[in-house]
Amino acid sequence: MKFFLDTADIADIKKYAAWGIVDGVTTNPSIIAKGGVNLEQRIKEIAEIVEGPISAEVISEDAEGMITEGRRIAKWDENVYVKVPMTSEGLKAVSVFSKEGIHTNVTLVFSVTQAVMAAKAGATLVSPFVGRLDDISEDEMQLIADIVHVFRNYGYDTQVLAASIRHPKHIVDCMMCGADIATMPPELFDKLASHPLTDKGLVAFLKDWEKVKDKQ
Secondary structure: OEEEEEOOOHHHHHHHHOOOOOOEEEOOHHHHHHHOOOHHHHHHHHHOOOOOOEEEEOOOOOHHHHHHHHHHHHOOOOOEEEEEEOOHHHHHHHHHHHHOOOOEEEEEEOOHHHHHHHHHHOOOEEEEEHHHHHHOOOOHHHHHHHHHHHHHHHOOOOEEEEEOOOOHHHHHHHHHHOOOEEEEOHHHHHHHHOOHHHHHHHHHHHHHHHHHHHHO
């Protein structure tokens, strides 16, 4: 599974990219607004740090506007993926982008049929939202498993990007379901890498080493 950072914070991106495990970055209007930064400038800054896909979202609601925005966004860097909402207008835009060789990430997917429609339109990635379904007691992992199964049944090249990740178990469950990618907030990288028994074991090793280090 590929791990993407769901953030536009440069400090966090640099921190975790140094671990050698960041395969890409996703952003959305809320993340950009929270940072109070210019979208184009920030995407270009991220592209200098991360070599993988970087999603930048359109804000138009009609296909014509999405296409105009997406063509501009796609020119910022060869690794930029145009993020498009899962709507009928979004599908029109994705179809055009696919024909033009522009990579896309269809976001706000909550059903198998939505995922399939996006794949048929030519989406590079589809982003089912795990956490938001979990929040309303829907079976979010069944959705991931079903999308993966259907895509494999019919040979779609579209990859499944699990989004709206809330905690480490979501990541593990998505792995078990066969999701291609998971995008997560920075703090989850720390949680995935840590375990109390690791910390306890390290303390014990160092304590024992203190007893014999002078003899080495």
